Amino acid sequence: xxxxxxxxxxxxxxxxxxxxxxxxYVDGKLKRNVFYNVEFEDFEEEMIQKLEDLIRKRKVQxxxxxxxxxxxxxxxxxNFDIEMxxxxxxxxxxxxxxxxxxxxxxxxxxxxxxxxxxxLGRDKQYRPLIFIQVSKISTNIEQLPPILNAMCVLLxxxxxxxxxxxxxxxxxxxxxxxxxxxxxxxHQIIKQIIDVTQSNxxxxxxxxxxxxxxxxxVAAWKLVEKLMxxxxxxxxxxxxxxxYLQEYINEDQLMLxxxxxxxxxxxxxxxxxxxxGMAESNHKNMxxxxxxxxxxxxxxxxxxxxxxxxxxxxxxxxILTQKEIELSKPQVKGQCCACNIM
Numbered sequence: 001x002x003x004x005x006x007x008x009x010x011x012x013x014x015x016x017x018x019x020x021x022x023x024x025y026v027d028g029k030l031k032r033n034v035f036y037n038v039e040f041e042d043f044e045e046e047m048i049q050k051l052e053d054l055i056r057k058r059k060v061q062x063x064x065x066x067x068x069x070x071x072x073x074x075x076x077x078x079n080f081d082i083e084m085x086x087x088x089x090x091x092x093x094x095x096x097x098x099x100x101x102x103x104x105x106x107x108x109x110x111x112x113x114x115x116x117x118x119x120l121g122r123d124k125q126y127r128p129l130i131f132i133q134v135s136k137i138s139t140n141i142e143q144l145p146p147i148l149n150a151m152c153v154l155l156x157x158x159x160x161x162x163x164x165x166x167x168x169x170x171x172x173x174x175x176x177x178x179x180x181x182x183x184x185x186x187h188q189i190i191k192q193i194i195d196v197t198q199s200n201x202x203x204x205x206x207x208x209x210x211x212x213x214x215x216x217x218v219a220a221w222k223l224v225e226k227l228m229x230x231x232x233x234x235x236x237x238x239x240x241x242x243x244y245l246q247e248y249i250n251e252d253q254l255m256l257x258x259x260x261x262x263x264x265x266x267x268x269x270x271x272x273x274x275x276x277g278m279a280e281s282n283h284k285n286m287x288x289x290x291x292x293x294x295x296x297x298x299x300x301x302x303x304x305x306x307x308x309x310x311x312x313x314x315x316x317x318x319i320l321t322q323k324e325i326e327l328s329k330p331q332v333k334g335q336c337c338a339c340n341i342m
Contacts, residue, residue, distance in 0.1 A: 012126040036165030108149030118268035121253030170206040
């Protein structure tokens with residue numbers, strides 16, 4: 001599948017990260033958010049060399065796209081314990097060669113089409129947004145393989161097409177817990193999703209937002225938070241109301257059900273680029289017509305019009321009902337499923 005239309009908007013290239021965001025210290029330990037086009041500390045360079053020496057010593061074959069930035073990410077994943085970083089790397093290489101995670105299956109595609117997991121929009125720093133709708137996940141553990149397949153393939157495409165070294169290196173995940181009770185929470189499946197993403201997409205998470213959390217989860221979090229490292233706990237935020245997301249995300253990048261101005265979309269696979277066509281006005285009349293047909297009481301400002309222009313322009317847009325949008329498959333250009341990551 002050719003997802004080159006998902007490339008970040010030109011505005012992303014104007015981002016200038018502060019020194020405090022690029023790297024910082026917590027309890028005397030160095031942490032890093034940006035890995036590309038920046039200088040590394042002497043300590044970091046030393047750890048990279050140690051890991052690469054161990055890789056050569058144990059004769060491990062690395063991917064063609066391997067670079068020192070990737071090596072440093074694994075050093076951080078192992079908390080600068082080189083043996084631990086090496087074992088994480090070995091597990092990653094096995095995962096990367098496993099087609100169950102790299103090539104989209106029909107069951108995995110069904111998960112994406114149902115909107116169990118999807119990507120739509122970017123935050124104020126152009127980081128991709130990834131949504132997980134927990135109410136659509138069964139507690140049946142047999143559903144785990146297609147969910148992991150869908151998640152990994154989606155993240156691979158996002159990593160390949162939607163990030164830019166230095167400018168946009170991370171993503172933001174929103175876990176929608178609406179209508180979830182204690183007995184309907186798929187604990188094991190969520191745990192596996194977290195484990196796979198942490199192990200194979202290291203240093204990629206900006207923040208994890210838990211949206212519409214049930215009371216029992218909030219109460220449990222107050223106990224669990226005390227046992228977690230403050231830096232890890234800081235990345236996890238509870239949002240009782242979707243409007244809270246607008247602190248980080250512009251409303252034109254969120255659907256109506258999340259207090260944004262994008263229409264509620266029925267099918268979110270393939271991924272929609274919400275920034276495509278932002279500067280164009282050729283489809284203004286078509287966009288306004290689409291708004292009327294869908295019967296949404298949305299203020300027709302420039303942002304809303306642009307979002308509709310993007311969908312019409314993308315050639316995947318058709319109105320199914322008054323309030324739903326369906327996206328058909330784009331043309332497949334060769335075999336492009338086994339994407340490289342990191």
